[in-house]
Amino acid sequence: MRVDGAWRNLARALKRLESAAPISRHRYSHPHAPILHSPVSRCFRSYSDEVQQHQLSSDLVRIMEQRLSAIEHRNASLQNLVNQPEASPADYARANKELRKLSGCMDLITHLRTKQKEIDGLKSMMAECPEDKDMLDMVTEELRQAIDEEKRLQSLLLRSLLPKDDADERDSILEVRAGTGGEEASLFAMDIFKMYERYSYKKGWKFEVVEITESDLRGYKEASAAISGSGVYGKLKFEKGIHRVQRVPVTEKSGRVHTSAVSVAILPQADEVDVQLRNEELRIDTYRSGGSGGQHANTTNSAVRITHIPTGMTVAIQDERSQHMNKAKALKVLCAKLYEMERSRIQISRSKLRSEQIGSGDRSERIRTYNFPQGRVTDHRVGITHHAIDDVMQGENLDVFIDALLLRQEMDAVASFSSSQ
Structure with missing residues (x-):
């Protein structure tokens, strides 16, 4: 054969x-x-x-x-x-x-x-x-x-x-948020965000920063980006969840290793055909962006906050100086969130076999641990440990984990197809 x-x-x-x-x-x-x-x-x-x-x-x-x-x-x-x-x-x-x-x-x-x-x-x-x-x-x-x-x-x-995710070929919205761990979590959130930025460039994808909220030590409390390219969501969808870090924080004077966490969300971007926003369902507010002061202080109402009235979902963007550009970014993120909400509703009503085999990627799940003292990264869903943490943080070798999860997805699809007969 x-x-x-x-x-x-x-x-x-x-x-x-x-x-x-x-x-x-x-x-x-x-x-x-x-x-x-x-x-x-x-x-x-x-x-x-x-x-x-x-x-x-x-x-x-x-x-x-x-x-x-x-x-x-x-x-x-x-x-x-x-x-x-x-x-x-x-x-x-x-x-x-x-x-x-x-x-x-x-x-x-x-x-x-x-x-x-x-x-x-x-x-x-x-x-x-x-x-x-x-x-x-x-x-x-x-x-x-x-x-x-x-x-x-x-x-x-x-x-x-075989059952497949219709969103695999879509572009994505990446959201990274600092979790438990204070300033160290914010610093690691910045590292994770930049890791995906480097990985995107290596894949030939377009990485556009949407919004960044910095901490006191210039880490990222929250950061989001729009990633465009061939098969972005299909590659990144299993990255969503809790990423745990074990390392000595820069604020730690006694050299003790701390454990912190960062949550990652990967949302497929929606087309106009998928999500139709009506003007009467949106409340749009404008306000002055916060900044570092001095010549960078924003003296116009360029920041935009959009609220989707039926769901109460709110998106605020102040990254750009132009109100028009901030509004466009906010609408893109809002559409992605509404599309993912509908996808989640449909997935819950379907078979739970895939989530049992691979993991749903829910933010409550700890999917990966980055142990800096031992120089290793472990993905808990497939049991793979990679002993080159610096390369991973530079956007290298992420495919070690991603490809393993995609293979698991293929196996699960075969099982699902067989069990449905």
Whole structure:
């Protein structure tokens, strides 16, 4: 059976995870055991084995065919809708958006249907010339190759049918807040915020600061940014939660190690189609920005506070000198918050399998510990410890944790697909 590009990508992710030395394995295997016995390898092997079993399952193929037929029918209905001149702009936009999401799957279905017709033709040829050995041998080999290709396409389609987060390709709003730990928490919040800024630049993403509220020692009590690029939310969504730090604060004179915490929120940015804000639902207040005084004091009402009356949600921005720019930023953040609120409401009503397997990312969860005296970073959800904390804080090697969580997500998606049959 051929190995398709999807599994090769996962294999490369696995290799990158396990080659990013040094990664601790002491909690899962003998310290001298080969790297193939790491938990990530076991996850990947069981995942690949399950997919191969699915490819051989006639019951699963039958269920897939039912879903593929439904997708083909839905695609035809959407095509008909966008071709109707009386369609409203909102309906047209929604239909086009769904068609774009279906396009990749539809391409695979088209290739699969072509290959299945080819297989039927080859089987007919075999039935027509049972006595012609040379012809039979040639057709048999072509049939074998065609069946292998059919299985490859079915494998890709299985992966495309697995439950996924529709927001993965969206841009994101990053919010970092200092938690327990006083000034040390604020200083670490600044370090975490800059870590994601460096990571974004390394990924080729655009990182735009939205708002920063500084502490007395110039740490960050709160900081937010808009991150734009390819697949930003899909990469960063598992970063939300409590990040714990253990180190000697700059304010500590006796050299004792303190433990502080920072909360990170990752919100998918909303499109106008997703969230429609009505003017009558918004209360917009303007006021003078706070500053360091002197020539930096703001003498105009450039700061903006927007309140969404139905939910009581408030966003205040004073980062820019222009009232117009602050208002635009505030509306972007408000839309993201309202969109995430609706997503959360829907997710709560669905199966809790994903949150049980990976963790919901709720801010009450401690997801990662940064231990500076021992120079290590540990992600508690996947049990991976990376012994190069300085590199992590510089935005390097975050993919060690992110890729492991994405592999876990793929495994969970397979389990969810299987259990729904």
